[in-house]
Amino acid sequence: MALSSQDQLKHAVARAAVDEILPMLDRQTVVGIGTGSTANCFIDALAEYRHDFDGAVASSQATADRLKKHNIPVYDLNGVGTLPVYVDGADEINHQLHMIKGGGAALTREKIVAACAQTFICIADGSKHVDRLGGFPLPIEVIPMARSYVAREIVKLGGDPVYREGVVTDNGNQIIDIFNFMIDDPLDMEVRINSLVGVVTHGIFAVRGADILLLGREDGVARYT
Numbered sequence: 001m002a003l004s005s006q007d008q009l010k011h012a013v014a015r016a017a018v019d020e021i022l023p024m025l026d027r028q029t030v031v032g033i034g035t036g037s038t039a040n041c042f043i044d045a046l047a048e049y050r051h052d053f054d055g056a057v058a059s060s061q062a063t064a065d066r067l068k069k070h071n072i073p074v075y076d077l078n079g080v081g082t083l084p085v086y087v088d089g090a091d092e093i094n095h096q097l098h099m100i101k102g103g104g105a106a107l108t109r110e111k112i113v114a115a116c117a118q119t120f121i122c123i124a125d126g127s128k129h130v131d132r133l134g135g136f137p138l139p140i141e142v143i144p145m146a147r148s149y150v151a152r153e154i155v156k157l158g159g160d161p162v163y164r165e166g167v168v169t170d171n172g173n174q175i176i177d178i179f180n181f182m183i184d185d186p187l188d189m190e191v192r193i194n195s196l197v198g199v200v201t202h203g204i205f206a207v208r209g210a211d212i213l214l215l216g217r218e219d220g221v222a223r224y225t
């Protein structure tokens with residue numbers, strides 16, 4: 001069946017991710033789960049199997065709330081340790097499976113949960129697949145008092161920072177989005193921005209990229225590794 005709307009593509013990749021992880025699940029398994037509309041589709045599809053695994057670690061309060069509505073237990077990452085798998089969406093993903101994430105402001109917890117996962121499965125509709133990262137503005141979570149300093153440092157790197165007004169992250173911090181900032185070397189840029197004082201996390205996920213991409217296209221779900 002041809003898939004047309006972006007919504008259908010999100011549901012298709014969410015279903016494909018459930019099929020991908022089903023063989024890994026047993027009654028002790030705790031699954032890492034990301035944030036956003038595609039991750040929400042995954043949560044809803046996974047809920048059908050809630051008796052086949054133990055529970056989940058959530059990358060945001062919004063995800064925790066949705067999991068609890070499905071009666072899926074939500075665990076603190078500190079009590080769980082290593083996760084077999086983390087499933088999340090992305091704002092952009094390139095052919096090396098490096099990503100820009102954080103459109104939903106959950107990037108810090110997403111990066112932490114991803115770091116604890118043996119396998120990162122990215123689920124995305126075809127519009128997210130790009131040759132070069134940076135078309136989507138790069139989110140940076142900052143300690144509030146460092147916002148202007150970090151913005152000035154980003155200007156020196158060639159980007160146009162914009163304060164995401166009214167947004168407070170789950171960690172009590174602020175977000176600036178970097179426009180007009182094409183990223184040729186995501187690994188290098190991830191480390192460079194990490195080194196700026198006041199940056200909590202930013203949305204380049206290259207050091208720990210995805211291991212598997214399930215990409216929704218009109219002709220079905222393509223799997224990349």
Ligand code: 5RP
Nearest residue numbers: 036037038089102103104106
């Ligand atoms: C949230 C994220 C999301 O994964 C990203 O924004 C994609 O969201 P969606 O699935 O709604 O397009 O990084 O911080």
